Amino acid sequence: MLRICLILASFVYLNLTNVSAASATNIPASLLKQAATEIRVSLGNSANELIFEPNHLDFVSGKRYNLHLVNPSSQKHYFTAKDFADGIWTQKVEAGKVEIKGAIHDLELKPGAEAEWVFVPLKPGNYSLRCTIAGHTEAGMTGKIAID
Numbered sequence: 001m002l003r004i005c006l007i008l009a010s011f012v013y014l015n016l017t018n019v020s021a022a023s024a025t026n027i028p029a030s031l032l033k034q035a036a037t038e039i040r041v042s043l044g045n046s047a048n049e050l051i052f053e054p055n056h057l058d059f060v061s062g063k064r065y066n067l068h069l070v071n072p073s074s075q076k077h078y079f080t081a082k083d084f085a086d087g088i089w090t091q092k093v094e095a096g097k098v099e100i101k102g103a104i105h106d107l108e109l110k111p112g113a114e115a116e117w118v119f120v121p122l123k124p125g126n127y128s129l130r131c132t133i134a135g136h137t138e139a140g141m142t143g144k145i146a147i148d
């Protein structure tokens with residue numbers, strides 16, 4: 001019985017270490033003080049074309065970025081990149097006077113909205129981006145995101 005308890009205890013311990021290894025606690029404090037590289041992406045445009053501008057984004061893992069999202073069009077759009085979002089550590093999303101911390105998977109920007117997504121890419125790979133409003137992906141509102 002004691003042996004089972006020890007095995008269970010070590011199993012739980014291993015699981016906990018795995019969780020913390022993947023979490024934000026590994027991001028060095030010095031990195032969070034580094035100036036973030038600003039990248040601006042427009043969701044749609046003033047001509048109401050269903051596009052992301054630019055539609056190719058490149059990031060380097062371990063660096064800090066401020067992804068500045070704007071929607072200059074007259075309709076709402078989504079910035080949806082779930083696998084990419086799983087491969088980064090989000091420090092915060094700022095929109096208006098609100099700051100949101102924790103994992104983010106997609107953002108909805110209403111006409112004229114702006115948001116700043118501050119994060120550190122962690123997992124190299126190629127990811128897809130799309131707007132999930134009905135018909136927008138099909139109309140070409142897609143993009144590619146690379147983490148090197």
Ligand SMILES: [Cu+2]
Nearest residue numbers: 077131133136
């Ligand atoms: Cu859209």
